[in-house]
Amino acid sequence: MAPDPVTERYRVNVPLRWSDMDAYGHVNNVQFLRLLEDARVIGFEDWFGQDRSVLSEGILVARHEIEYLAPLLFRVPPIVVEMWATKIGGAGFDLAYEVRDGRAASEGGDGDTIYARAETTLVLYDFTTSTPRRMDPDLRAMLEQHSGAPVPFRWRRR
Amino acid sequence: MAPDPVTERYRVNVPLRWSDMDAYGHVNNVQFLRLLEDARVIGFEDWFGQDRSVLSEGILVARHEIEYLAPLLFRVPPIVVEMWATKIGGAGFDLAYEVRDGRAASEGGDGDTIYARAETTLVLYDFTTSTPRRMDPDLRAMLEQHSGAPVPFRWRRR
Amino acid sequence: MAPDPVTERYRVNVPLRWSDMDAYGHVNNVQFLRLLEDARVIGFEDWFGQDRSVLSEGILVARHEIEYLAPLLFRVPPIVVEMWATKIGGAGFDLAYEVRDGRAASEGGDGDTIYARAETTLVLYDFTTSTPRRMDPDLRAMLEQHSGAPVPFRWRRR
Amino acid sequence: MAPDPVTERYRVNVPLRWSDMDAYGHVNNVQFLRLLEDARVIGFEDWFGQDRSVLSEGILVARHEIEYLAPLLFRVPPIVVEMWATKIGGAGFDLAYEVRDGRAASEGGDGDTIYARAETTLVLYDFTTSTPRRMDPDLRAMLEQHSGAPVPFRWRRR
Structure with missing residues (x-):
């Protein structure tokens, strides 16, 4: 029996800041990208463990949607x-994200609400030589453990 | 003879902040979206003049790429x-952007460098009734004066 | 026997963000004030519980040091x-703060390091009438439970 | 005749960002420190000209009020x-600041309003040796050209 793809997803708790709100009183659209940055930092520390070089010495953001x-x-x-x-x-x-409430209704939450869907293209990079670098097998294996279906964007342009 | 589409484009000067840099010493990828927010605020004040209601009472960001x-x-x-x-x-x-140096070589700049291309989908909204609203002819006419070709994204997913 | 004033202090866990670092690779000095804002938001929700009006309808920052x-x-x-x-x-x-590591040496931390000391003057305000307002006895009682000695600033001007 | 001390003051134009507003619809108190950071960066480039080492290699913020x-x-x-x-x-x-409107009444401004007064203590530092460094005569001379009276704080603690 196949695992439930939803429950298989990697989940990162990302705290908000009061200052994420803008003058409209909502979390600002740009700050969502900031929250995703934090999700990557927290998640990658867990995924790639001691091998911090993946994070600190070698990933560029090439694209967001x-x-x-x-x-x-x-x-x-x-x-x-x-x-x-x-x-x-x-x-x-490519890394996909869904931003969710994450709290059950019994906790005052609404676990089903999806606030945003997003996708980031990340490029491996060697900052010492300023060139792209090949993905090594360990990194590939780790990513494959956390891979899933494409993001079901509603409004993607064609 | 058709006007040069590049020189027809609306150009907004957007100041950087020292704090736009991240620990890598470059303007952070999320801050680019912040710069585009400022470009919209400055540009829309010019485009829509006194009719600030377009800005302050009724546009939602639905999507960024x-x-x-x-x-x-x-x-x-x-x-x-x-x-x-x-x-x-x-x-x-939809609003398209190119982020450029904007200074001629004689000013120490490199006018041809494009740092980023982006596109934002904006939805007209009536905050008093919490419903989308129709575009009126004046707004449409103003946007048509500032319309152009789709963004030539390199890595758009299909 | 008097309680240990240190252990009596109210402690708030405040998560950092990767973007709190500036181009020098340290948490930026301005972001420390942001962290203190979060500490107030989290702490006051706990101190003042259901009476959110204290927070949302009526405190102005008059001063930081x-x-x-x-x-x-x-x-x-x-x-x-x-x-x-x-x-x-x-x-x-006035609200005083010490920003600390908070992790024991056994957890890879350095619980004794104090990164910053600060003090904020807060003024009760009635936004509906745009006037200062008197502190009520409940608020005073709660603050007295969390009161302590003045901040031992090293470089305060006189 | 002595120069007017007010008109002698060095003035930096610092652009706001829409995102400087918080959920109350005002420029957030923490963002004021961000504006002062920008004032220093812009002002010091002018004061210290080519000698960028003053800025990039050697000043720490020790204190804000x-x-x-x-x-x-x-x-x-x-x-x-x-x-x-x-x-x-x-x-x-120590560096003092007053944050002002800066526009004459005829331009829709209110040149007399002072939004904030502040003071920052800056320490010269040698990042290569991680030690404080002595002020050289050129820097002292430049600062003396831009020196003035202490900040008239209203609420400074004693």
Whole structure:
């Protein structure tokens, strides 16, 4: 029996800040990308463990795509970012995200609300030589453990 | 003879902040979206003049797509964001951007460098009734004056 | 026997963000004030519980004073902000903070390091009438439970 | 005849960003420190010209003190930060600021409003040896050209 793809997803608790709200009183659209940055930092530390070089010496953001689906209000409990690889190439990979409430209704939450869906293209890079670098087998294996279906964007242009 | 589409583009000077740099010493990828937010605020005040209601009472960001093409280093002179409408619908529009150096070589700049290309989908909204609203003819006419070709994204997914 | 004033202090765990670092690779001095803002939001929700009106409808920051004592590097585990009232007046109060590592040496931390000391003057305000307002007895009682000695600033001007 | 000390002050135009506003619709108190950071970066480039080493290789912020005097609303025209040295020591200096509207009444401004007063203690530092460094005569001479009276804080603690 196949695992439930939803429950298989990697989940990162990402705390909001009061200052993520803009003058409209909602978490600002740009700050969503900031939350995804934090999700990557927290998640990659877990995925890649001691091999921090993956993070600190060698990944560039080449592209973001994000859709906003529901307004997010500030609260103290963290939101949940689900995160998975959607495309693993020779010198980079795509990372997908869903930003969710993450709290059960019994906790005052609404676990089903998806605030945003997004995708980031990351390129492996060697900062010492300023050139792209090949993905090594260990990194590929780790990403494959966290891979999933493409993001179901509603409004992607063609 | 058709006008040169490049020189027709609307150009906004957007100042950087020293804090736009991240620990890598480059303008952070998320801050690019912040610069585009400022370009919209400055540009829309000019485009829509006194009719500030367009801005303050009724536009939601529904989507962003951005590609990073070259690293941007902090400097005191503003960067230039070129900005134009690429799709004008019944209740919203797409806005395209190119982030450029904007200084001639004689000024120590490199006018040809494009740091990023991006596109934002904006939806007209009535915050008092919490419903989308129709684009009125004046807004449409103004956007048509500033419309142009789709963004030539390199890595758009299909 | 008097309680140990240190262990009496209210402690708030405040997560860092990778973006709190500036181009020098340290948590930026301005971001320390942001961390203190978060400490207040989290702490006040706990101190004032259901009576959110204290927070959302009526406190203005009138003043900050902060001293930086040691460089703070980004890490995923939260820092600890100790927070206590140092002066309780008729229409406002001073809040003191120490920003600490908060992890025991056995956890890879250095619980004794103090990164910064700071003090904020807060004024009670009635936004509906745009006037200062008097402190009510409940608020005063709560603040007195969390009060302590003045901040031992090293470089305060006289 | 002595020069007017007010008109002698060094004035830096500092652009706001829409995102400087918080959920209350005012420029956030923490963002004021961000504006002062920008004032230093812009001003020091002018004061210290080619000798960028003063900025990039050797100044630490040791302390901030700031008082908020009037709410600042977002607008596209820059605010004005007046900036002057108040104390010049052997290994550092204090920098004072007043944050002003800067526009004459005829331009829709209110040149007399002071939004905030602040003071920063800066320490000269040699990052290569991680030690404080002595102020050289050229830097001292430049600071003396931009020196002025202490900040008239209203609420400074004693």
